[in-house]
Amino acid sequence: MGGDNGAALEGLREKLRGPVLAPGDAGYDDARIVYNAMIDRRPAAVARCVDVGDVRATLAYAQETGTDLAVRGGGHSGPGLCVIEDGLTLDLSPMRWVRVDPEARTAQVGGGTRLGDLDHAAHAFGLGVPAGIMSTTGVGGLTLGGGHGHLTRRHGLTVDSLLSADVVLADGSFVTASEKEHPDLFWALRGGGGNFGVVTAFTFRLHPVDTVGAGVTLWPVDRTAEVLRWYREFLPAAPDEVSGFFAVLAVPPGPPFPEPIHGHKMCAVVWCCTGDLADGRLEETLAVVNDPAPPAFHFTAPMPYPALQSMFDEVIPAGLQWYWRGDFFDSISDGAIEVHGRYGEGLPTDLSTMHLYPVDGAAHRVGRDDTAWAYRDAVWSCVIGGIDPDPANADLVRQWCVDYWADLHGHSMGGSYVNFLGAQESPERVRTTYRGHYDRLAEVKHAYDPDNFFRANQNIPPAAPGSEGASGAW
Structure with missing residues (x-):
């Protein structure tokens, strides 16, 4: 923010109902933390x-003063794209609310809402949305990237349940995007990230989900090859009601894990089973965990869906050093298995991990071109996370993640879930993430943000004026 903008900032404060915090103000340091x-x-x-x-006034201020702008929802962005040095953060966190219509089975959600808020409100009516694996994740960022989680095999991606979005555009206009209104914008919002405007509210279709069958199975990390060869065959062939993401990890201290295995490096599957769990069906369904190798630990229990969604909140709280990268996979090759085994045995810290999230099942039954999500043929979405509380270990976890990803990337489909991209990704990497949808996204960008005002993101520059589709009509 160049020059003396003190008077302009005071003017913004007068226009907003919410606070505007600058360096030196009480609460500023908390407000800038992600x-x-x-x-x-x-x-x-x-x-x-x-x-x-408040959103419209903030956008107008940023444009009038020439200030770079970032938009913050839940503040869960790994690369921290919601904060710009010497720029302006438009913080939606006060817009944290959920309104459920149990008869229509819909939920409207404010732009600053977290998954735990949505899970809690919907669960009161035995309903839920397929979204994420941690309750602290922001609904907005997760949804705009496409969104996957425990319920994806059963109910699809998060954007497959999105019915509409209220959006403030760069010029300050307010629109509702849906299949009938601004359908091109609605298409782009379902996976295209924060490129197109500030989403102040989302409306979702809810699905019946109440008690789920949760489970964690651990095997010694030196059995990773056997377990992955079994997992790559078992899970895609399993009913959509059965989901489980694969991980390499160090066993966290505390329940349900017994003390003798705390800190031990393991490979794991974290299970979520929906549907009828009566008459021992959960244990019967997961009896197959003995097939690849004897587990070191196996735990299952029926639990409320929000309890599963918050299971990892205390294990990986806010305030840790994070570095992550990801890729999509349509298969788990023998070469990839070798890489997972090697880096699993070389976990640099107790919190560093790798997850393979299943994105098949119901997500495969949505048309390839129906949303901006470009990898409907992916079977797994991988994220590698170098994590530790100590800043002194930042370089260690970063290098482990970079090396792991580099050795694994050649076995991938080439692109990544946009929310698993890093802070300094190349334009080519972003283009690869959107495959054949990239040009259409650039055309929608030209129609709704021709000056690329919203660029603090995995950016899609607007198509050149006059290019096909630049009018925004399809």
């Missing part, structure tokens, strides 16, 4: 917007 402690940026101001009026 989930990943590796991100330590000092914006010129944080505007905490409580409603659409």
Whole structure:
């Protein structure tokens, strides 16, 4: 934020119902903190917007003063794209609300809402949305990237349940995007990230989900090859009601894990089974965990869906050093298995991990071109996370993640879930993430944000004027 903008900032404060926090203000340091402690940026101001009026005023201020703008929802962005050094953060965290219509089976959600808020409100009516694996994740960022989680095999991606989105555009206009209104924008919002505007509210279709069959199975890390060869065949052939993501990890201290295995390196599957769990069906379904090798630990229990969603919140809280990278896979090759085994045995810290999330089942029954999500043929979405509380280990976990990803990338489909991209990805990497949808996204960008005002993201520059589709009509 160049020059003396003190008077302009005071003017913004007068227009907003929410606070505008600048360096030196009480609460500023808390307001600039994000989930990943590796991100330590000092914006010129944080505007905490409580409603659409605040959002519009903040956007106008940024444009009038020539200030770079970032948008923050839940603050869970791994690369910290919601905070710009010496820029302005438009913070939606005060817009944290959920309104459920149990008869229509829909939920409207504010732009600053977290998954735990949505899970809690919907669960009261035995309903839920397929979204994430941690309750602290922001609904907005996860949804705009496409969104996957425990319920994806059963109910699809998060965007497959999105019915509409309220959006403030770069010019300050307010629109509702849906299949009938601004359908091109709605298509782009379902996987295209934060490129197109500030989403102040989402409306989701809810699905019946109440008690789920949760489970964790651990095997010694030196059995990774046997377990992965079994897992790559078992899970895609399993009914959609059975989901489980594969991981390499160090066993966290505390229940349900017995003390003798705390800290031991293991490979694992974290299970979520939906449907009828009566008459011992859960244990019967998961009896197959003995097939690849004898587990070192196996735990199953029926539990409320929000309890599963919050299971890892205390294990991986906010304030840790994070570095992550990801890729999509349509198969788990023998070469990939060798890489997973090697880096699993070489976990650099107790919190560093790798997850393979299944994105098949119901997600495969949505048309390839129906949403901006470009990998409907992917079977797994992989993320590698170098994690530790100590800043002194930041370089260690970063290098482990970079090396792991580099050795694994050649076995992948070439692109990644956009929410698993890093802070300094190349334009080619972003293009690969969107495959054949990239040009259409650039055309929608031209129609709704021709000056690329929203660029603090995995950016899709607007198509050149006059290119096919630049009018926004399809």
